Amino acid sequence: MSSWRDLVRDTLIDLDCESPRGGPFTGYLSSRDLLETRFVQVAAVGHRASSHGRRISKYDREHIHLSVLEAGKVKIFQGDREVSLQPGDIAIFDAAKPYHFVIETSFVQTVVRVHREDLAKRLPNIHDFTARRIPGGKGAGRIASTHIREVYNQLDDISPENARMVQRNLLDIVACAVSDPEPRLSPMFREHQHLLLQRIMWFVEENLFNDDLTCESVARAVGISERYLRKLCSTCGYSLSERILNRRLEEASQRLSYANAVKAPITSIAYDCGFKDTAHFSRAFKAKFGMTPRDFRNCSA
Missing domain, CATH: 1.10.10.60 (Homeodomain-like)
Structure with a gap:
């Protein structure tokens, strides 16, 4: 668990991690970058992870994290909000503010770290969307969830000439899914x-x-x-x-x-x-x- 904490800190963000049941811990983490955007795939057994205010750095305040759950179940707590994710769902959480993850079973997720300014240009009221569930089963949420995973899988084959366009398109699709209005209304x-x-x-x-x-x-x-x-x-x-x-x-x-x-x-x-x-x-x-x-x-x- 100590090695896992160090790996998560060096790759993504400084977290306190603990296994509520004790015993052996296993986890896998892989990261790749698309220009300033970092993709981190995480697979691990159930555990808990917390970001505390005293550990949040100036660098963390510059970023927003997107989490795409691929397998398992995850709960995210930030401020007065709680969100439960099912496979395919997306959640946004603010790296500048404390949050808490609860993962009861083995899980796989892809975390995308983006610059706050890049997403805020597309979502001026970004505060409204943090710690919110974006359903990945249909509509714009499914498009965004699938697109994030496909970009991660194809990172090695994206040419430098196309990287900037792919990054912009990714953020546009995410912003579209996040701000998608309620479908039951006209x-x-x-x-x-x-x-x-x-x-x-x-x-x-x-x-x-x-x-x-x-x-x-x-x-x-x-x-x-x-x-x-x-x-x-x-x-x-x-x-x-x-x-x-x-x-x-x-x-x-x-x-x-x-x-x-x-x-x-x-x-x-x-x-x-x-x-x-x-x-x-x-x-x-x-x-x-x-x-x-x-x-x-x-x-x-």
Whole structure:
């Protein structure tokens, strides 16, 4: 297990790995690159793996990971989200934030590490899609899942002249699958909802640190009723208030993780991230990350 941890760290990301049952551990890992995009195929017996805030490096913050499950069952926990993957499914998780894998049985998966900026150009509200399951059984999800595996299998035969185009096409297909609207809705309504949600999330990101940001102010800014705003956001699996709170806490955790964060008082960080009440900030932070802001900063130092 110690050798496995070292191999995963050197190839992909620094994780704590443990076998809940103890006993012998077996695993296989292979990595290959397509320009700046890294493909890592992982096969192992059941175990658990965790990424902790104190181990997240500046390099990790530059990346988003895509996981394509090929065999077995995997659960991913990140923030307040939980996703269970079946073979063929895809999940996106943010390497800049703590996450936890639970694998009860032997599994095979392909992990694709991409630059955050490259995917964010195609998905401006990338935060909405992390730790979400993209079904790989049909539609755009199946196309993306199959395409990722085929690109990995053909990496040795992709010429340098075509590498950049293949990389761009891969990210375009993934973005298409990730943002694919709900199929049960009419095409016109799906498109309207999708564009409206994009406007809402863009406004939230632009005004995230404004302590007057509320559902009412967002609804007024995009020209819809507050009731419809809440209904629209509920289709994403969370309320807008939860989205605002979680994004502010995520930003605060990143600022607390910075090397020079010790110079900034925790109270200042709370106010800068849009919190009016430092006591509320501390309670919400501990509920999300399992420790106080001060303990989190000490662990990240």
